[in-house]
Amino acid sequence: MSGKISQRPPRPPGRPRYKGKAPYLFLSPYIVLTAAFFAVPFINAIVLAFYETNGPRSRAFVGLDNFIFLFSDSTFRQALFNTTLFAFVSVFIQLPLSMALALLLNSGGDKVKGFFRLVFFSPNLVGQVLVGILFSVLFTPRYGLVNRVFQIVLHWGLEARWLSDPRLIMAAIVLTSLWLWVGFNMIYFLAALQTVDKTLQEAARIDGASPWQIFWHVTLPSMRHVVVFVVIMSVIGSYQLFELPLTLLSESYGFGANNAGLTLITYLNYMAFRSGDLGLGSAVGWVVAVIIFTISLIQIRLGRIAEED
Amino acid sequence: MRFVSNFPYGRAPFWLLVIALVSLGLRVVTSRRPEARPDLVFVTHTEAHFDAYRKAIPRFEREHGVKVQLQFANWASLQARLQNAILAGTEVPDLAEVFEGSLGFFTRGPMEDFGLLDLTDRLRADGLDKRLVQSRFTLWSARGRVFALPHDVHPVMLAYRRDLVEKLGIDVSKLDTWDKFVEVGRQVSRDVDGDGIIDRYMLDMRFDGNWSLQILMLQRGGQFFDQQGEVAFATEDTAQLIRWYIEQTRGPHRIGYECGWGQPVVKAMTDGLVLFQWAPDWRSWVFADEAPGLSGKMALMPLPAWSPGGRRTSAWGGTGLMIMKQTRHPDLAWELAKYLYFDTAELGGRFLATNILPALKDAWNLPEFETPFPYYSNQRVGQLYAALAPETPPVYSSPVDDAARIGLDRAFNRSAEYYVHNGEAGLLEKIRADLADAAEDVRRLAKREKILAKAKL
Numbered sequence: 001m002s003g004k005i006s007q008r009p010p011r012p013p014g015r016p017r018y019k020g021k022a023p024y025l026f027l028s029p030y031i032v033l034t035a036a037f038f039a040v041p042f043i044n045a046i047v048l049a050f051y052e053t054n055g056p057r058s059r060a061f062v063g064l065d066n067f068i069f070l071f072s073d074s075t076f077r078q079a080l081f082n083t084t085l086f087a088f089v090s091v092f093i094q095l096p097l098s099m100a101l102a103l104l105l106n107s108g109g110d111k112v113k114g115f116f117r118l119v120f121f122s123p124n125l126v127g128q129v130l131v132g133i134l135f136s137v138l139f140t141p142r143y144g145l146v147n148r149v150f151q152i153v154l155h156w157g158l159e160a161r162w163l164s165d166p167r168l169i170m171a172a173i174v175l176t177s178l179w180l181w182v183g184f185n186m187i188y189f190l191a192a193l194q195t196v197d198k199t200l201q202e203a204a205r206i207d208g209a210s211p212w213q214i215f216w217h218v219t220l221p222s223m224r225h226v227v228v229f230v231v232i233m234s235v236i237g238s239y240q241l242f243e244l245p246l247t248l249l250s251e252s253y254g255f256g257a258n259n260a261g262l263t264l265i266t267y268l269n270y271m272a273f274r275s276g277d278l279g280l281g282s283a284v285g286w287v288v289a290v291i292i293f294t295i296s297l298i299q300i301r302l303g304r305i306a307e308e309d
Numbered sequence: 310m311r312f313v314s315n316f317p318y319g320r321a322p323f324w325l326l327v328i329a330l331v332s333l334g335l336r337v338v339t340s341r342r343p344e345a346r347p348d349l350v351f352v353t354h355t356e357a358h359f360d361a362y363r364k365a366i367p368r369f370e371r372e373h374g375v376k377v378q379l380q381f382a383n384w385a386s387l388q389a390r391l392q393n394a395i396l397a398g399t400e401v402p403d404l405a406e407v408f409e410g411s412l413g414f415f416t417r418g419p420m421e422d423f424g425l426l427d428l429t430d431r432l433r434a435d436g437l438d439k440r441l442v443q444s445r446f447t448l449w450s451a452r453g454r455v456f457a458l459p460h461d462v463h464p465v466m467l468a469y470r471r472d473l474v475e476k477l478g479i480d481v482s483k484l485d486t487w488d489k490f491v492e493v494g495r496q497v498s499r500d501v502d503g504d505g506i507i508d509r510y511m512l513d514m515r516f517d518g519n520w521s522l523q524i525l526m527l528q529r530g531g532q533f534f535d536q537q538g539e540v541a542f543a544t545e546d547t548a549q550l551i552r553w554y555i556e557q558t559r560g561p562h563r564i565g566y567e568c569g570w571g572q573p574v575v576k577a578m579t580d581g582l583v584l585f586q587w588a589p590d591w592r593s594w595v596f597a598d599e600a601p602g603l604s605g606k607m608a609l610m611p612l613p614a615w616s617p618g619g620r621r622t623s624a625w626g627g628t629g630l631m632i633m634k635q636t637r638h639p640d641l642a643w644e645l646a647k648y649l650y651f652d653t654a655e656l657g658g659r660f661l662a663t664n665i666l667p668a669l670k671d672a673w674n675l676p677e678f679e680t681p682f683p684y685y686s687n688q689r690v691g692q693l694y695a696a697l698a699p700e701t702p703p704v705y706s707s708p709v710d711d712a713a714r715i716g717l718d719r720a721f722n723r724s725a726e727y728y729v730h731n732g733e734a735g736l737l738e739k740i741r742a743d744l745a746d747a748a749e750d751v752r753r754l755a756k757r758e759k760i761l762a763k764a765k766l
Contacts, residue, residue, distance in 0.1 A: 022318060052757060054418035058396060069757070075715075075750065140573045142582070158506060164517040164567060166722050251570070255715055257517035258722035273389055274711055276417055277757070 048282035059279065066283035076284070078259045079267040082170065086263065087238035087295075089174050090181075091231055097182045098230075102189035103215070117190065120183030128180065132247025135176045139163050139248075146175070163248060166258035173245055173261055180244070181237075185230050192226035193219070228303035232296050239292050240265055264288050347376040349642055350402040352391075354384035355628065358406060358460075361659045362649060369648050375641060384408055391415070395424030395633070403636040404646060406460065409448055409627035413710040416451035417758055425456040426632040431643055432458075437651070441668045447536075447703035449629040457629030458646050459668040461590070464697040465524055465623040467512075468588035468596055471608035471686050473581050481610045485621075490613040491557065494564030497584065507566075512585045513574070514558050514565025518721035520625060521565075522554055523714065524587060527702045528623035529615050533713040534705045540755065541705075542717050543748035548740045551721050555728045555736070575600040589625040590694045594664035597684040604684045609693055622697040624704055666694045673698070709755045716747030 049066055051059040070076045101120060105113050123131060138146045139162035150157025162172035196219050204214045220227065242265035246254035253274070254266040264284065272281020316323040351366075353359050359381045366377050380402065388411055394401045395415070401424070407415075416423055432438045432455055438446070445459035474481060477497055484490045494511030501508050515521045526532075526547055535541040558565045568577040568586070577583045578600055588596065588609060596607065611621035630650060632642045649655065651669045657677035660667070664682075672678070678691030707713065720743035727739045 026318075026322070054396065054422060058418055058422055069753070073750070073753070074746075137572075140569050141567060143573055143576055161516045161567060164515065164519075166517075166726060251519060252517065252718065253711060253715060255718075258719055258726065259715075270711075274414070275709070275754070276392060276414065280757075 045282045045285060048279045049286050051279040053278040054276055062279070066280050067287075069280065070283055070287065075259060075262065076267060079262045079264050082260070082262055083239055083241065083264045085170060086173065086177075086241055087235050090177070090234045090238045093174070094178055094182055095185060095230060095234060097178065098185035099189050101182060101186045102193055105186070105190055106193045113190075117183075117187065120186055122183070123180045124184045128243035129247050131176060131180050132244050135172070135179075136163060136248050136250075139172055164257050166256065166260040169249070169256040169260035173241075173248060176244060176248065177241075181234075185234065188226055188230050189223070192223035196222040224303065224307060228299060232299050235295050235299070236292050239288055239295075242266055242269065347378040348638055349375065349377045349404065349636075349645055350380065351377060351404040351645065352380045352382050352387060352402045353406040354382055354387050354408070355406070356381070357663050357665075358628070361655075361662060365649060365652075365655050369645060373641065373644065377645065388414055392424075395635075396422060401633045401635050403638065403642045404630060404632050406628050406630050407457070409629075409704065410706070410710045410714075412449055412451060412456060412629065412706045413708040415631070416456065416706070417708040420452060423451075423456065424634050426634050426636070426639055426642075427454050427456060428458065428632065428643075429455045435647070437647075440651075440670060442670065442698055442701060444624075444701050444703040445627065445668045447705050448627050449706070451706060452538075457631040458650050460628040460630060460650060460665075461626075462666045462668055462694070462698045462701050463589045463591060463624055463626045464666065464694050464701045465528075465587060465589045465625050466593070466609045466611055466693065466697065467585045468593060468607055468609055468685070469585045470578065470581060470603070470606060472606040474584055474608075477584075481608075484610070484613050486617060486619075487553075487613045487615055491564060494557075495562045498562075498564045498566075509581060510566035510583045511564035512557075512566075513568045513577070513583045513587060514554070516558055516567040518551075518554065518718045518725075521587060522550070522717065522721055524623045524625050525550055525554065526717070527704065528612060528620055530620075530702065532703075532705055533710065533717070534707040536705060538705070538707050538755075540713065540748045540751045542713060543720075543741075543744040545741075547717075548737060548744055551724055551740045551744075552737055554721065555725050559725055559728060571599070578603060587625065590664050590666045590690075591626060593685070593690060593694075597664075597682075601684075605686055607684055608686045609688055609690065611693075611697055620700050620702070622700050624701045627704070660691060664690055664694075666691070666698055670698075707755070708758050709751055712751045712754050716751050717744075720744045720747040 048059075050061060050063060052062045052066070053059040105116050108116070126134075135146075138144045141147060141159050141161050144162075146162065147157050147160055150160065160168055162168045200218050200222070201214055204218050209217070241263045242254075245256065245261045245263055245266055246269075249256040249261045252261075253270060255262045255270075265288070268281050268284040268288070271284060272278050313320055313323050351362070353362060359379065362379055366379055369375075370377055384407070387405065388407060391401060391405055391407075392415055415425055432441075441459060442462050445462060446455055449455055449457035449459055469481065479493055479497070484493060490511070498507060498510045500506060513521070526542070529546055529550060531544065531547050531550070532541045554565075557563055558567075566577075566583050568574040568583055574586070578586065578596070579602065586592075586596070593609065597604070612623060614621050630646050632639060632646060636642050650667065651672075653669075653672055653675060656667050656669065656672040657675040659665070660672075660675075661677050661680065666673070673691065673695040678695060679689050680691065681687040682690040720740070723743045724736065724740040728736055
């Protein structure tokens with residue numbers, strides 16, 4: 001009896017099972033690289049957060065001082081506020097615009113769809129640094145294209161100091177990011193829209209549902225997984241915003257007038273690499289990681305609740 | 310193919326092995342014998358300097374029978390990599406040029422961590438401490454010792470559209486104080502074509518303060534840090550300056566307009582949108598280079614003083630040459646530094662190619678410094694800057710230098726915001742409070758540095 005119980009199930013045909021060290025040998029490059037470039041830095045970052053450092057060699061244990069310093073530092077709080085504001089804008093302005101564009105393109109012909117998909121996606125091909133440099137010229141008071149267009153359309157903005165007026169700096173970052181990322185997120189939504197069951201939409205239309213009702217009650221729930229994914233990725237991306245403000249506001253170390261363009265990662269970069277305190281930089285990194293993890297968990301949970309409903 | 314199919318563990322490992330062997334073979338075939346390290350490696354971050362040194366170094370190599378390798382690097386990456394390499398003990402160049410404000414970055418923590426050669430005694434031994442502009446040593450000193458050679462002086466003047474200024478009947482020789490400058494500025498800063506938008510301003514002034522505010526603070530004798538390294542910008546004088554600056558950039562009779570950087574500045578100058586620009590020696594060359602169409606239409610004048618007979622210049626920027634502690638040839642590196650910075654046969658030609666006034670006072674008597682410069686209406690640019698150089702204010706360095714600059718800007722912008730909403734009432738009190746707040750933040754950061762400095766690591 002016991003012999004039968006301990007008998008292993010037969011191996012499926014065509015899949016040889018290897019014994020010995022060979023599988024581990026094949027896995028070893030991945031394990032070594034992961035350990036070297038992920039596990040060790042990860043553990044080191046945890047340890048570093050409790051030290052004050054002067055570059056990579058000198059360090060002094062400070063316990064929780066780094067975290068105490070952070071939460072009592074008004075500059076860090078400002079960075080947290082700015083980044084959170086940008087994340088809100090990403091979710092509530094950028095993603096609806098992406099969705100609107102996707103819906104618009106989804107109703108067009110294949111050739112039109114392909115052309116505009118490329119047009120809207122293309123800003124992503126050039127990278128944030130180039131976009132930052134480009135927009136820093138476009139935002140030039142009096143001579144910049146953005147200022148000129150605003151003046152023509154709104155009769156305001158010719159003299160707007162997008163990059164040196166604290167009231168306009170975040171708006172400038174948001175405008176630039178819209179140009180950069182609306183098309184990127186649109187691709188996800190467009191792909192999801194093409195998988196929505198057309199018969200459901202047709203049935204709703206026959207039942208007399210308005211286009212908005214069809215979208216809200218049929219289309220959107222059908223692409224819920226993609227929406228949750230894009231929202232999470234946008235929030236994560238927003239909390240990691242760095243290159244864009246750094247290049248747009250390069251003359252003020254990426255901070256902007258009155259720290260209006262300062263983001264958490266710019267603060268991290270400043271503390272870790274300009275001030276040389278890798279310990280404080282690590283502490284900021286952990287705070288950002290916890291924020292992103294918490295928000296992502298909440299979003300996933302909300303997504304599940306919506307699904308159950 | 311049977312061999313491939315029968316290879317132990319299948320085809321994939323076979324092809325992986327082939328790729329690995331081919332890569333290894335290519336690596337062996339294409340590898341070159343490593344070149345012997347030159348006697349000295351020198352890194353600079355400025356194209357103009359790189360071109361000048363490239364021409365000058367062969368003579369040094371011949372005279373000393375050595376090999377010097379000159380490298381060019383982006384200044385931000387040079388600074389970060391150099392500091393980390395010093396601290397990690399990895400290979401570094403023998404000499405490196407860095408920008409103003411960088412020394413603090415290299416002089417954090419305990420002095421034994423500095424990684425830079427202390428040049429104080431060498432300067433004294435060669436009598437250079439007396440032959441260079443004294444105020445420029447502060448920029449390159451930490452804890453009372455000099456760690457870099459000052460390359461330049463960078464006194465600030467105003468460059469202006471001479472043709473337009475003369476047409477407006479302005480006599481620049483009478484603009485010897487800021488009060489007079491502002492008075493004239495208010496008359497000329499106006500909407501000329503009646504479209505409701507001011508289309509002529511007196512002076513280029515950053516809207517967010519930044520470097521134009523810092524130039525004015527230094528001219529008034531203000532400092533970010535004092536000689537002891539204590540935060541020093543939160544003073545009554547800075548508060549008064551900020552109030553003045555807000556008035557000139559946001560007030561109803563403002564004279565300042567922000568031109569930006571690069572091509573927008575050229576456009577603003579060409580259009581006559583702004584008449585006067587800040588012109589340290591290096592920037593006087595940039596204007597000539599970037600806006601050649603204005604040749605003969607421009608001229609230079611000293612800054613107006615804050616009080617009659619007061620200082621007519623300030624300082625903006627600076628480059629210093631550091632020698633690394635790790636160098637195997639400190640004496641040779643010192644010789645190269647002196648050759649590049651103080652050899653008069655080199656300095657004259659370099660001035661003509663850059664307009665940058667060297668810190669060596671003897672050089673100012675060279676004929677090249679008396680050459681008329683056609684771009685600035687044949688003014689003798691070298692003499693103009695040299696005359697102001699002894700007045701150039703000192704700039705003290707600190708490991709939290711950036712934080713102080715950011716702090717001053719933050720205080721200014723908060724106060725400016727207050728002015729926009731509330732006007733003059735309570736403005737000065739607000740400025741004082743914002744300055745005190747910013748200074749306190751810098752002190753908190755500096756205290757962290759002190760913890761590290763005290764730790765015997």
